[in-house]
Amino acid sequence: MAPYLTRLHRATSSDDVEDDCEAREDPAQTNTMRKNDSRGGWVIQKFGGTSVGKFPKQIAENIVGVHMQQHKIAIVCSARSTDTKAEGTTNRLIKAAEEALKPGSKLYVEIVDAILQDHIKTAKELINDETILEELGKGIETECARLASFLGAAQIIDEISPKTKDVIIGTGEKLSCLFMTALLKDGGIDAEYVNLENIVSAAYTAKCTLNQEFYDALAKNLAERIEACGDRLPVVTGYFGVVPGSLLTSIGRGYTDLCAALLAVGLDSDELQVWKEVDGIFTADPRKVVTARLIPVITPEEAAELTYYGSEVIHPFTMEQVIRARIPIRIKNVENPTGEGTMIFPDTVARKGEETPSEMPRHFRKHSVDMLLQPRHLRPTAVTTKNHIVVLNVHSNRKSLSHGFLAGIFSILDKHQLCVDLISTSEVHVSMALQAEIRDDAVKSAVEELKKYGSVDIIRDLVILSLVGKQMKKMVGIAGRMFSTLAKANVNIEMISQGASEINISCVIAEKDAIRAMNVLHTHLFTYQE
Numbered sequence: 001m002a003p004y005l006t007r008l009h010r011a012t013s014s015d016d017v018e019d020d021c022e023a024r025e026d027p028a029q030t031n032t033m034r035k036n037d038s039r040g041g042w043v044i045q046k047f048g049g050t051s052v053g054k055f056p057k058q059i060a061e062n063i064v065g066v067h068m069q070q071h072k073i074a075i076v077c078s079a080r081s082t083d084t085k086a087e088g089t090t091n092r093l094i095k096a097a098e099e100a101l102k103p104g105s106k107l108y109v110e111i112v113d114a115i116l117q118d119h120i121k122t123a124k125e126l127i128n129d130e131t132i133l134e135e136l137g138k139g140i141e142t143e144c145a146r147l148a149s150f151l152g153a154a155q156i157i158d159e160i161s162p163k164t165k166d167v168i169i170g171t172g173e174k175l176s177c178l179f180m181t182a183l184l185k186d187g188g189i190d191a192e193y194v195n196l197e198n199i200v201s202a203a204y205t206a207k208c209t210l211n212q213e214f215y216d217a218l219a220k221n222l223a224e225r226i227e228a229c230g231d232r233l234p235v236v237t238g239y240f241g242v243v244p245g246s247l248l249t250s251i252g253r254g255y256t257d258l259c260a261a262l263l264a265v266g267l268d269s270d271e272l273q274v275w276k277e278v279d280g281i282f283t284a285d286p287r288k289v290v291t292a293r294l295i296p297v298i299t300p301e302e303a304a305e306l307t308y309y310g311s312e313v314i315h316p317f318t319m320e321q322v323i324r325a326r327i328p329i330r331i332k333n334v335e336n337p338t339g340e341g342t343m344i345f346p347d348t349v350a351r352k353g354e355e356t357p358s359e360m361p362r363h364f365r366k367h368s369v370d371m372l373l374q375p376r377h378l379r380p381t382a383v384t385t386k387n388h389i390v391v392l393n394v395h396s397n398r399k400s401l402s403h404g405f406l407a408g409i410f411s412i413l414d415k416h417q418l419c420v421d422l423i424s425t426s427e428v429h430v431s432m433a434l435q436a437e438i439r440d441d442a443v444k445s446a447v448e449e450l451k452k453y454g455s456v457d458i459i460r461d462l463v464i465l466s467l468v469g470k471q472m473k474k475m476v477g478i479a480g481r482m483f484s485t486l487a488k489a490n491v492n493i494e495m496i497s498q499g500a501s502e503i504n505i506s507c508v509i510a511e512k513d514a515i516r517a518m519n520v521l522h523t524h525l526f527t528y529q530e
């Protein structure tokens with residue numbers, strides 16, 4: 001048995017962790033700590049897992065500590081990743097859940113122990129105050145013990161439902177926030193750990209769907225919980241409990257962004273800041289295109305399109321919530337806190353079918369008049385690629401009418417939970433591009449079933465290459481220039497899709513050509529055309 005399981009005895013629920021933290025507070029000490037009592041409005045700061053893992057001191061001292069001079073701050077954190085997200089706590093927790101389902105496997109105990117050791121080691125390295133460190137150690141051990149017994153129970157009953165999986169991954173955000181709360185207190189900031197695992201009532205989840213009504217109610221609950229912190233700085237778990245459907249299946253990875261967005265809405269914040277390890281949104285992935293430039297302002301539609309097509313800068317649900325409430329989102333870099341970052345900002349022109357806003361939203365008036373006045377040049381906003389794509393080509397055997405043909409194909413994809421990123425059809429032929437990285441078994445099973453509609457071929461090792469930009473609808477011939485530029489660079493195009501969205505032109509090309517294709521498009525299409 002892992003050492004923490006023998007040492008831990010009393011606490012079985014995470015409420016005990018919070019009770020412990022409350023009970024041990026020394027009033028004399030908290031009186032001398034810095035308060036979250038600025039007269040400015042609320043700013044919500046979201047920190048991703050790799051930022052909390054790599055730069056916790058920088059966050060506490062140079063970001064939270066500095067911004068609380070001007071604003072009331074609430075921070076929302078994801079589970080720690082000390083190196084990459086792929087090796088981070090959330091992925092380890094998902095692995096632990098899978099292992100628990102293997103009869104007799106005890107690997108899940110080792111994974112939980114590794115998570116525990118990792119958090120304890122970092123705590124010891126960074127926290128100086130003995131009392132704060134001891135309290136944090138207990139909190140970490142309690143959470144890990146609870147998780148181990150939960151996984152043990154799952155192994156006995158041989159079942160982990162999607163909701164159980166949500167509870168398991170939630171441990172990552174709880175550990176991360178216990179740690180950040182302790183670190184802030186150690187640095188003299190009066191912080192309060194806010195565990196959201198019970199913020200959604202079970203009654204609500206049973207009868208509701210994940211719709212706007214649900215988000216509105218949740219935003220209100222979140223705001224009430226944060227207001228209850230008074231002048232303590234809230235450190236909020238990006239995990240917000242069991243939601244209708246399940247967190248992983250209905251919202252997906254990156255849910256902390258959405259949590260921060262709802263909090264920003266509930267508190268009617270001045271700004272939502274999403275802190276990352278990149279200066280903001282660039283005209284192309286800066287790791288792949290060295291000449292990529294930082295984009296100062298981008299519309300929510302463009303940012304969402306970039307996220308769907310491979311530049312995963314922000315969870316797309318986030319934008320909708322925050323922009324509905326007309327709150328600006330700013331992407332900023334934890335390694336360069338004074339940089340301006342990228343502002344996600346709706347233009348004042350109405351979208352199709354929507355009313356033109358009669359005046360600039362309140363928060364924008366204050367922030368960005370200068371930016372709005374800057375001329376926008378006629379050029380695409382960004383180029384992006386989405387990796388690990390397969391294309392399925394289905395040629396009908398003409399045994400059903402075309403409407404039945406497409407309906408049948410989509411019901412098979414739905415059954416295997418496969419999501420089509422791009423599609424191109426004729427009456428008897430359909431080509432679909434989908435992401436197959438973690439769903440390869442599902443793709444294989446779907447292909448077998450699709451054969452009843454005709455011959456199916458599958459092409460692998462592809463990427464979707466997309467040009468994204470609001471200005472493109474005014475740029476006559478942009479699609480032609482995109483494809484002729486690719487042709488001159490000898491890049492073969494497997495499939496084209498244009499027109500589904502007027503701000504995106506996409507095609508599918510071989511993975512081996514991806515970086516070269518992005519670079520030639522960036523060189524040839526991203527120069528100014530006044």
Ligand SMILES: Nc1ncnc2c1ncn2[C@@H]1O[C@H](COP(=O)(O)OP(=O)(O)O)[C@@H](O)[C@H]1O
Pocket residue numbers: 048049050051085275276277278280281282283284285286287306310311312313382384
């Ligand atoms: N257009 C883009 N602009 C900025 N970053 C991009 C873009 N496309 C892809 N990226 C990549 O997205 C990553 C996002 O930043 P990072 O803070 O590391 O992510 P996370 O918060 O998910 O850990 C960066 O590594 C960057 O290279």
Ligand SMILES: N[C@@H](CC(=O)OP(=O)(O)O)C(=O)O
Pocket residue numbers: 047048049050078079085090091172238252253254255256257
């Ligand atoms: N831990 C979750 C939540 C999250 O939002 O992560 P990040 O902010 O690091 O993308 C995940 O890995 O999906």
